[in-house]
Amino acid sequence: MNTDSVHTEETTLDPQDWSSIRALGHQMLDDMFDYISSSAQRPAWKKPSPYAIASMQQPLPELPQDTAEVYEDFFTQVLPYNTNNLHPRFWGWVQGGGTATGMLADMLASAMNANVSLGDHMPMYVERQVIDWAKEMMGFPSTASGILVSGGSLANITALVVARNQFVKDVRKKGMQSISSQLIVYGSSETHNCVIKGIEVVGIGSDNFRKIPVDADYCIMPDELKRMIEEDKAAGHTPFCIIGNAGTVNTGAIDPLAELSTIAQENGCWFHVDGAFGAVPKILPEFQHKLRGIELADSVAFDYHKWLYVNYEVACVLIRDEQKHRDAFAISVSYLVHHERGLSAGPDAFSNYGMELSRGFKALKVWMSLKENGMQKYRQLVRQNIHQAQYLAGLVQLEPSLELVAEASLNIVCFRYVSPECNDEQLNRINKEILMRLHELGIAAPTYTFLDGKYVIRAAITNHRTRLTDLDQLVKAVIQLGNEVAAS
């Protein structure tokens, strides 16, 4: 007999003693406010200690542990070794820094334990409100649809599923075998790898993604796109989707989106914009011209957790034609049927617009943040980051031992340490070493990329805590470390 079954006393996961969990909860909250407000006083990055790593290689716990002790384990083994994108000198990959209100909103959502899938309850309406606001930000019509997802990757994949399913009518039932001519997707060679993954996931295959060359500013070359479309047509293939980049991951380049939209229309293609972070300046009047075309797209993907600084994780995909969106995902099953009244009534189920059935209440932190700050504040912060990128690029250009490797047209600065005695191969090694030392010394956390074979230090500024003096420190440290490494 299973020994567990001899316990007949009824039990629950609720605390026996609410007053002690309340005290612990208040302690956690205080600790986290301290943690967020003191982010600048810690190193930009700290390597997880061997002890902390070993603490995550333990057997499955059989016996209960006191909650305060569990929290202590978190506090000593997990918290100190965070990615630390809260730090003012964190500029790695493209990560936003979160906010105190975002943290609180996540706590509230978790306390509600809301499952924002279907039914007549307020979290459903909150997400609908957030999506309506997203349409306003992106210039999409009010009749468009959308859904919140975990990140830009899932947002792009969701759009690709809709694009494919509306194009190949029988694909949901018959699969990709029902296609007689190979579908082809087009995007610049700078397109993010999550889009390529998406093309694989939807069964088109990455060989059928045409990497269109870019110009000196890393923007797609529309004439090359047109030429490749004609070539594919002549070969009997079916051009089906064009991806426009609103802010490439490497340099923040913005493709000529309006022109891509026209090419898509002329060729009967779906036009999707990956605007993970670079679609956000659509909220700035001065970016209306550069980002013109987002509002013409069939779909757009963008993140709240990057350049809108909302805590991880939350992104949005908007689809211009709600029916096409719904047709791609809705399935009618007896246990999910919408009712006229009662809990099973309410707005159309979100599960009709994406892959997930159970979904968390991500919308709450977006809703609370947008209300708390208002668009005026976001416009100020996004402008601030763009200005900071220009400032950093300016500092780099003033230094003979630094080279600005790409124009900083948005919020990304790619540069490297240079020395007349070193060739590109040596410089690649030196700059990689500089970057690792910057991290290990806890000075700053930019990351890197390769541009034309050059290893560059890449600062993506989606950080509301960065100040100009942080960028001064970065430049000073890169030069100092570069001199040390080059001399060694």
Ligand SMILES: Cc1ncc(COP(=O)(O)O)c(C=O)c1O
């Ligand atoms: C241009 C672009 N697209 C898509 C993504 C993927 O977004 P996420 O990390 O939110 O999945 C990124 C991430 O940096 C990105 O920069």
